[in-house]
Amino acid sequence: xxxxxxxxxxxxxxxxxxxxxxxxxxxxxxxxxxxxxxxxxxxxxxxxxxxxxxxxxxxxxxxxxxxxxxxxxxxxxxxxxxxxxxxxxxxxxxxxxxxxxxxxxxxxxxxxxxxxxxxxxxxxxxxxxxxxxxxxxxxxxxxxxxxxxxxxxxxxxxxxxxxxxxxxxxxxxxxxxxxxxxxxxxxxxxxxxxxxxxxxxxxxxxxxxxxxxxxxxxxxxxxxxxxxxxxxxxxxxxxxxxxxxxxxxxxxxxxxxxxxxxxxxxxxxxxxxxxxxxxxxxxxxxxxxxxxxxxxxxxxxxxxxxxxxxxxxxxxxxxxxxxxxxxxxxxxxxxxxxxxxxxxxxxxxxxxxxxxxxxxxxxxxxxxxxxxxxxxxxxxxxxxxxxxxxxxxxxxxxxxxxxxxxxxxxxxxxxxxxxxxxxxxxxxxxxxxxxxxxxxxxxxxxxxxxxxxxxxxxxxxxxxxxxxxxxxxxxxxxxxxxxxxxxxxxxxxxxxxxxxxxxxxxxxxxxxxxxxxxxxxxxxxxxxxxxxxxxxxxxxxxxxxxxxxxxxxxxxxxxxxxxxxxxxxxxxxxxxxxxxxxxxxxxxxxxxxxxxxxxxxxxxxxxxxxxxxxxxxx
Amino acid sequence: xxxxxxxxxxxxxxxxxxxxxxxxxxxxxxxxxxxxxxxxxxxxxxxxxxxxxxxxxxxxxxxxxxxxxxxxxxxxxxxxxxxxxx
Numbered sequence: 001x002x003x004x005x006x007x008x009x010x011x012x013x014x015x016x017x018x019x020x021x022x023x024x025x026x027x028x029x030x031x032x033x034x035x036x037x038x039x040x041x042x043x044x045x046x047x048x049x050x051x052x053x054x055x056x057x058x059x060x061x062x063x064x065x066x067x068x069x070x071x072x073x074x075x076x077x078x079x080x081x082x083x084x085x086x087x088x089x090x091x092x093x094x095x096x097x098x099x100x101x102x103x104x105x106x107x108x109x110x111x112x113x114x115x116x117x118x119x120x121x122x123x124x125x126x127x128x129x130x131x132x133x134x135x136x137x138x139x140x141x142x143x144x145x146x147x148x149x150x151x152x153x154x155x156x157x158x159x160x161x162x163x164x165x166x167x168x169x170x171x172x173x174x175x176x177x178x179x180x181x182x183x184x185x186x187x188x189x190x191x192x193x194x195x196x197x198x199x200x201x202x203x204x205x206x207x208x209x210x211x212x213x214x215x216x217x218x219x220x221x222x223x224x225x226x227x228x229x230x231x232x233x234x235x236x237x238x239x240x241x242x243x244x245x246x247x248x249x250x251x252x253x254x255x256x257x258x259x260x261x262x263x264x265x266x267x268x269x270x271x272x273x274x275x276x277x278x279x280x281x282x283x284x285x286x287x288x289x290x291x292x293x294x295x296x297x298x299x300x301x302x303x304x305x306x307x308x309x310x311x312x313x314x315x316x317x318x319x320x321x322x323x324x325x326x327x328x329x330x331x332x333x334x335x336x337x338x339x340x341x342x343x344x345x346x347x348x349x350x351x352x353x354x355x356x357x358x359x360x361x362x363x364x365x366x367x368x369x370x371x372x373x374x375x376x377x378x379x380x381x382x383x384x385x386x387x388x389x390x391x392x393x394x395x396x397x398x399x400x401x402x403x404x405x406x407x408x409x410x411x412x413x414x415x416x417x418x419x420x421x422x423x424x425x426x427x428x429x430x431x432x433x434x435x436x437x438x439x440x441x442x443x444x445x446x447x448x449x450x451x452x453x454x455x456x457x458x459x460x461x462x463x464x465x466x467x468x469x470x471x472x473x474x475x476x477x478x479x480x481x482x483x484x485x486x487x488x489x490x491x492x493x494x495x496x497x498x499x500x501x502x503x504x505x506x507x508x509x510x511x512x513x514x515x516x517x518x519x520x521x522x523x524x525x526x527x528x529x530x531x532x533x534x535x536x537x538x539x540x541x542x543x544x545x546x547x548x549x550x551x552x553x554x555x556x557x558x559x560x561x562x563x564x565x566x567x568x569x570x571x572x573x574x575x576x577x578x579x580x581x582x583x584x585x586x587x588x589x590x591x592x593x594x595x596x597x598x599x600x601x602x603x604x605x606x607x608x609x610x611x612x613x614x615x616x617x618x
Numbered sequence: 619x620x621x622x623x624x625x626x627x628x629x630x631x632x633x634x635x636x637x638x639x640x641x642x643x644x645x646x647x648x649x650x651x652x653x654x655x656x657x658x659x660x661x662x663x664x665x666x667x668x669x670x671x672x673x674x675x676x677x678x679x680x681x682x683x684x685x686x687x688x689x690x691x692x693x694x695x696x697x698x699x700x701x702x703x704x
């Protein structure tokens with residue numbers, strides 16, 4: 001009943017009897033992965049080592065971390081499951097409810113509050129975790145073994161939360177309601193000095209384990225050629241290392257469902273999105289060992305959409321990044337999109353598990369503070385400045401390769417796409433030029449909706465739009481011999497329509513062009529309505545009411561902004577196409593688009609603000 | 619602000635996106651702003667605003683094609699003022 005179909009594995013499948021024995025039920029999270037039994041086995045081993053074995057932390061303490069972090073991720077499935085587990089070990093319902101709102105008011109002992117503070121910081125602001133946080137836990141009496149378990153539990157929570165969102169696992173019990181606001185982060189949230197000012201060594205004590213005597217280390221050395229520091233830092237728990245080695249063997253190192261390279265791409269792209277310098281360095285190295293040039297890996301880390309990957313690979317990374325960065329927004333349509341790119345359900349499942357495993361490794365690494373095994377090519381910082389410069393440098397390198405002098409484009413280079421764009425109207429245009437009037441009729445049919453809307457956007461009047469549409473097409477017909485194909489035919493046509501619309505406005509209302517229309521006032525535009533919106537605004541009104549609201553609100557915008565918003569968001573033109581059509585630079589278009597969208601948001605806000613509160617002003 | 623525009627279009631580099639997300643995670647005002655801006659996008663995109671009515675569509679097509687075909691028989695200025703509607 002989740003996104004993917006299930007297979008029948010039978011009660012004899014050992015992880016299922018294991019779950020029933022320890023949890024009292026078989027969580028739907030695992031039933032949803034029956035297409036790949038091997039990953040369920042790996043996950044059961046991880047769950048056993050991290051959650052079920054009671055060593056330094058009690059099961060109850062670990063369940064509390066799971067609950068608080070799941071609530072912070074707004075993950076109904078995991079909150080429901082771990083409320084149930086805590087209830088079976090005797091935690092009262094009131095306390096559980098309070099923990100999902102704010103654990104600080106739940107009457108927990110002070111060390112446990114500190115433990116949850118740490119777990120929340122590690123999962124929500126991992127780049128800000130530092131040795132001071134570890135020392136803080138030590139002051140509360142936690143030994144390194146206990147701190148390691150807290151880190152592992154937080155990482156495990158990220159793993160299962162990612163899985164459950166990606167699979168759309170159905171809660172096993174009556175779903176718990178989540179509070180409307182996220183748990184506020186408190187305590188150790190101050191920004192801290194950059195990594196460079198710290199002693200570069202892991203935060204926790206480790207013991208010596210020799211590969212000759214410890215199978216997982218022998219396995220890492222044999223498979224990767226070295227023993228990654230992230231594993232050397234967990235030697236206080238050899239049993240966890242065994243489970244992790246097994247998970248890597250069955251999830252990452254297999255080639256039978258998704259190729260290993262695609263899984264490394266997922267690891268790399270998500271680690272970069274999580275600003276995890278360590279994991280990016282390690283997986284660039286692993287990709288190099290698999291024959292992928294460093295430049296390519298680096299470009300995937302910066303922006304996979306500009307890495308020249310096959311379309312399907314890029315779509316897979318789009319999905320993995322959405323799941324890791326916006327897990328609650330993943331829907332059936334994302335799964336279907338992967339299917340249209342030719343991915344099988346097994347492959348989709350494996351990409352979800354891989355995304356979960358990456359979240360696990362990223363969180364684990366941030367908690368352990370391990371130093372990279374290799375000189376990192378790219379060091380991620382918390383400040384926007386250096387990161388932006390790094391992105392810019394990588395972009396310059398790419399431009400050089402394309403023969404474009406650096407510095408000619410904006411920092412983010414979404415202007416430059418090394419893709420040849422073919423005009424979908426090219427054939428028809430050629431036929432019209434050859435005298436085929438019927439081909440022009442087809443062009444009118446294809447584009448009249450867009451042209452009509454463009455004109456209504458400018459003139460604000462249905463009659464003008466109708467006459468203008470007719471004129472624009474007739475002008476296009478007259479001039480089609482001069483159309484050079486520098487832009488798409490549709491862009492060229494929209495530009496004709498815009499000029500037509502402006503002319504009509506001028507004769508009618510003596511309004512000047514788009515450039516200075518209202519833009520002065522908008523320069524100082526500041527959002528005033530900052531109240532949160534209803535969760536499902538589209539359900540508040542009927543479709544017709546919604547359309548009327550949008551049309552009226554759009555009409556309130558100055559024409560210059562209305563046009564930009566309409567071309568981008570109604571007509572779905574790309575940024576570049578819209579800029580060309582309006583004769584604007586990309587940067588100017590973007591700033592106008594943002595303001596236009598914000599103005600529109602402002603106009604719509606009174607209709608969609610969550611009920612019960614009036615608008616506030618800033 | 620410019621980054622926010624890219625952010626809404628999913629076009630920011632991974633690092634900057636993460637930056638913004640860190641900020642959004644603990645700034646309630648920006649979170650409400652970003653969330654509602656996203657919803658605005660969805661609402662506009664799915665609103666089917668200013669749809670061309672079917673009868674207007676066929677009227678426009680008919681007029682254009684009659685001028686285009688007529689223009690072949692000697693009319694040189696097809697962009698002249700269109701006929702008044704009936």
